[in-house]
Amino acid sequence: MHKKRIIPCLDIKDGRVVKGVNFVDLIDAGDPVESARKYNDLGADELVFLDITATKEKRKTLAELVEKVAAQVFIPLTVGGGIRTVEDMQLILRSGADKVSVNSAAVKNPELVKKGAQAFGSQCIVGAVDADKKESGDGWEIFINGGSKETGIDLIEWVKELEELGAGEILLTSINADGTKDGFDIEMLKAVTEAVNIPVIASGGAGNIQHFIDVFQQTGADAALAASIFHFGEIAIKDVKKELENLGIPVRIEG
Template identity: 65%
Template sequence: MLTKRIIPCLDIKDGRTVKGTNFVSLKDAGDPVELARLYSEQGADELVFLDITATHDRRKTFAELVEKIAREISIPFTVGGGISTVEDVQVLLKAGADKVSVNTAAVKEPELIRTLAEKFGSQCIVLAIDANLVNSEWKVFTTGGRHATDINLFDWAKQGEALGAGEILFTAMTRDGTKDGFDLEANKRLSESLRIPIIASGGAGNMNHFTEVFQQANVDAALAASVFHYGAIGIQELKKELQRQKINVRI
């Protein structure tokens, strides 16, 4: 049976992880490769690396990092952050990334999803959507959540699927960083209305939140950052707990 995936997310700036971590075992907590290897050994199913570097030579630094990760890590990983052209994707896939995530550029130009899916295959195109409740309607935000749009989350996700996205990575901004749990309602609605896998993100604070989002929202994967980085939740213990809750995981 297909298992539910647990995905740690690492923010990268200038080739280094941004947030500190509590892993005393790491020689260099800012080294994404070392952290990635640790997560992989602990049983992470996939990894996501988001490049938040703003400088001009960001692409080259990130591509070099992607290649280092691909050399070292034997599980799949997705890279994202500022991807807006076919060439961006080509460089990252050539460096060894398995999937890329697109966000703002796809909102600005939805056809980008189709172009990328036709060229590289849907399986490697993840549509990342940041959304927030505005007057009790889920609206899409761009540019790292800084820019509001009038686009409805569920309409956009549906359109993304039709254009050829292979997965949806949905971040509930209201939840992000709160540790109050994933947004079960929005994730459930996405999961039920689409035929592509949904990765839930935003709000993970304890192990029960993962159980809930898999059991109640029926998402395919759950992504988190700080609870893993600061060691509040260990991936191995999380997966054992999920297994106790009769959720299929890879152990």
């Protein structure tokens, strides 16, 4: 059985780590290079590095900053934000990322996922998806541009398409749960993990260790991502893993 992964996320704006609630009200949470080094040492399984304003501001991810972060970590690094072309993907991978995450650009140009997978392999392409309940209450739709623009596209149809296009992983963020610390969106995650055969990273809503237990016991998520609870020292990654291991949930333990 594959080990479940615990992944801190570094949301970057203007070269700093930030964190907000429901994608807004951002506050400063530190230096990305220092944060990356810290998480590498604290037992994180991977890191996700998202330039959250890159797409909105029509700006490419800062490759120099990726290089600095990559130099500090010896765990897989996923980078997203403003990646619109295969050339952008190549730049980020050459800068030291192990995987690239595409969100808005993939919705606008699905062929980007296919071409990226063909060029670099599916294992390098992460389909990032921001979703929320449909107004009808029946199912979910995906949003783009940092969760600010609705698309009318059905979540389940889209994740299936991402898998068919060649994405090797889905990073699923619940807009409604993001930053609330009220727990992951179990219903949404169950629906997505049952719809695809590729790994799914749960994102949005982690507030305590029980939330990590719930997401692995109640859904098919392969990894759980969190930001503020790790950034501000509310929960230690090693404590999360210890509790998971005690419950028979397979995790990577250091030492």
